[in-house]
Amino acid sequence: MQLELSVDRGSPVPLYFQLSQQLESAIEHGVLTPGTLLGNEIELAARLGLSRPTVRQAIQSLVDKGLLVRRRGVGTQVVHSRVKRPLELSSLYDDLETAGQRPSTKVLVNTLVAASAEVAAALGVAEDSEVHQLERLRCTHGEPMAYLCNYLPPGLLDLDTGQLEATGLYRLMRAAGITLHSARQTIGARAATAAEAERLGERSGAPLLTMERVTFDDTGRAVEFGTHTYRPSRYSFEFQLLVRP
Amino acid sequence: MQLELSVDRGSPVPLYFQLSQQLESAIEHGVLTPGTLLGNEIELAARLGLSRPTVRQAIQSLVDKGLLVRRRGVGTQVVHSRVKRPLELSSLYDDLETAGQRPSTKVLVNTLVAASAEVAAALGVAEDSEVHQLERLRCTHGEPMAYLCNYLPPGLLDLDTGQLEATGLYRLMRAAGITLHSARQTIGARAATAAEAERLGERSGAPLLTMERVTFDDTGRAVEFGTHTYRPSRYSFEFQLLVRP
DNA sequence: CAGTGGTCTAGACCACTGA
DNA sequence: CAGTGGTCTAGACCACTGA
Secondary structure, three states: OOOOOOOOOOOOOOOHHHHHHHHHHHHHHOOOOOOOOOOOHHHHHHHHHHOHHHHHHHHHHHHHOOOOOEEEEEEEEEEOOOOOEEEEHHHOOHHHOOOHHHHHEEEEOOOOOOOOOOHHHHHHHOOOEEEEEEEEEEOOEEEEEEEEEEOOOOOOOOOOHHHHHHOOOOHHHOOOOOOEEEEEEEEEEEEHHHHHHHHOOOOOEEEEEEEEEEEOOOOOEEEEEEEEEEEEOOOOOOEEEEEEO | OOOOOOOOOOOOOOOHHHHHHHHHHHOOOOOOOOEEEEOHHHHHHHHOOOOOHHHHHHHHHHHHOOOOOOOOOOEEEOOOOOOEEEEOOOOOOHHHHHHHOOOEEEEEEEEEEEEOOOHHHHHOOOOOOEEEEEEEEEEEEOOOEEEEEEEEEEEEEEOOHHHHHHHHHHHHHHHOOOOOEEEEEEEEEEEEOOHHHHHHHHHHHHHHEEEEEEEEEOOEEEEEEEEEEEOOOOEEEEEEEEOOO
């Protein structure tokens, strides 16, 4: 079976990207079945009228995504397991929306406060300096699912309550021109305090899933510090990991 | 300040790797401070007597690790925030050992059983076919920390109780020539059952952190299915995420 | 405008794999 | 042994950034 591949040199889309997109879609649609050998890079390059480095760049991006495996002396194969997207720095709001859960958000606190020692350390600002404080209740199907507390450095973003109820925080940040780069997360569990139980509709002492996160932009500035609690019956963290070679 | 970089063409270590190692160590030791511009690729290549693609390959690997940021028209900069290693498919045993926690393992079950529907689906074997079952209690400082239940397909690995108590499962797999490729994980929380509480030294109904995982090798075969429970007072998941560009 | 990284070519030699 | 991916060279032209 010969896979139909072609590139358009008139397109502004890079050639390696055109190729990797076609391969990815062929894998996702089952045209390239698991275990298939791709054919060697030099022949593939000749067939497409591309240079070998360009073909390698396309293949490499799919290896990085976990869709292909390369073995010296053997060839490049489509991975057998259905690899979903590896873990990304994703927005809870976007994840829920993608899953068709129709999330809703209620902003309970949106104000400026003096940074506590913990918040100041996380955001890298002076203690007692002003920071934004945000508390939101996220529901799906009208039921509370998570309670989100966030702190943001001042002057970064217009935090409009209306917008915060219509979309997620990460999307607002990106729209404000902030380039998210990395985040440090801690996921744990503990018993709900009376106040937490009340907010989430659980009983006091019930198990809660917790997440603490500091997000950085590409200049290394902390742009957000959040402490979130989730109802474990309604939410868990699910992700794909790739072993780095 | 001029950073001292040099490559040894007599070494079997690839040139791009020699360079990326030197840059990484300079960043980790603070010789290259956050925000520093690396100097353009062409000049860097000339200085080292390398071609530009080789220099790019070195830089790219550090961009992938989150240590450098590239901006067209601007240059390549050392990231400001201390980025630790991004999330890897790591072994709990290795993580604890690295943290100086001196983990110990007690094997409670090491036997062959008929696969339940859940286990069969996870491992991709027939229901009721024979699989290895493993139950281990992991302690640090003599205190229980996690209870690990694992299932493995038959014939993959010699599961020696002595070795299992001396090291981690992933290390045994790698030693057996298995190339780990990816894993699908779910992290959640729930209340401890009476049996679970007993095993971990908690009270019944106490919150537990849970992890479910299927690990695949590079041929796409499921090599392990695990359901783990952790005492949240003694363990949490901590990791760094990078935003994929 | 000058300077940067992004993309691309057309080769070369090598190490490793499996028959 | 033939076939594969891994590494490397010495260029080229382009798009984007910021002064």
